[in-house]
Amino acid sequence: MEWRESAHRCCRRFASGQDFALNRELSEQHDLPLSLVYQDTGFVFALKKTDLRGELPRGFVNVTAQRKRWLFSSIELKKRNARMKDALDETLIMSDKIIQELIAEIVDVIGALYKASEAVAIVDMLWSFAHASILRDYVRPEFTGTLAIKAGRHPVLENVQAAGTLVPNDVYCCEASSFQIVQGQNMSGKSIYLRQIGLLTVMAMCGCFVPAEYGSFRLHDALLTRLSNDDDIEKSLSTFANEMASCAMIVGL
Incomplete structure (x- = not known):
């Protein structure tokens, strides 16, 4: 749709030069201050009602009265609108053919494009990791059998809160x-605390340094949470029953 509108604008600019010449010619011929207006069907003449004394001259067709002006056309202007429409249709057909040929060529090398896109994405991710780690004084995490975080900081909250107002949190969790x-x-920050643990765990497993003084993490194959407080009308579950069902699913895994 954007391309079609752009083509419409190009055709209007191309045709307006010839149509304005016709507009000047008719304005001088009938001694009327005619102007051109573009509508969905093409160009039409416009004339303020205050500028018309008596009736419109002969030769104008499709006369429409609006609140403050008259809209009308002529046989010659209709012909030029038709030629403009034909030119637009031909332009769209030729452009579509070129685009289809280009797509056919791209399909043959789409695998290389996907690999290049993946490479750029990985480089961008690694640069982001390095930039954040250096800028925010992150530390390299360790992977052990114990979850231990000293002075951990929420990576998002740290960026939005004023300096010195963020309170770091310690975390320790082992088999015992x-x-x-x-x-x-x-x-008081309970949800932020829990989300912080999950975010730091994901960051560490992605290969990024973590915002803490020390971080030791376990390798996980899933992170399961229950943070919302919504009922489920379709399953006839209240908020509490929905929470218990989710917790039962988590414990069952």
Whole structure:
């Protein structure tokens, strides 16, 4: 649709030169300040009602009265609109043929393009990792059998909060203490704390340094969370029942 509109604009600019000459000719012939207006069907003449004394001269067709002006056309202008439309259709057909030929050539090397795109994406990712790690003083994580984070910081919250206001958090979780309860007042940061652990774990497993003084992580094949508080009308589950169902699914894995 954008290409078609662009082609319409080009045709209007191309045709307007000849149509303006016709407009000047008729304006001088009938001593009327005619102007050209482009509509979906092509160019039409426009004339303010205050500039017309009496009736329109003969030779004009498709006369339409609007609030403050008259819109009308002529046989010659209709012919030029038809030629412009034919030129536009031919341009679109030729352009589509060229685009299809280009697509056929690209398909033959689409594999190389995918590999180049993947290479650029990996380089961009590694550069982002290095830039963030150097700028924010991240540390290289270790992979052990224990989750231990010293002075960990939420990577997003650290960027939006004023300097010195972010409170770092320590995390420790091993086989002897694999189940923990996080409690606190409303808006005290419980969800941020849990999300921070998940984000730092993902960052470490992606190969990025982490925002902490020290970080030791376990290798996981899944990170399962239950953070929303919505009921499920389709399954006839209340908010509490939906939470229990999700927790049962997580424990079952």
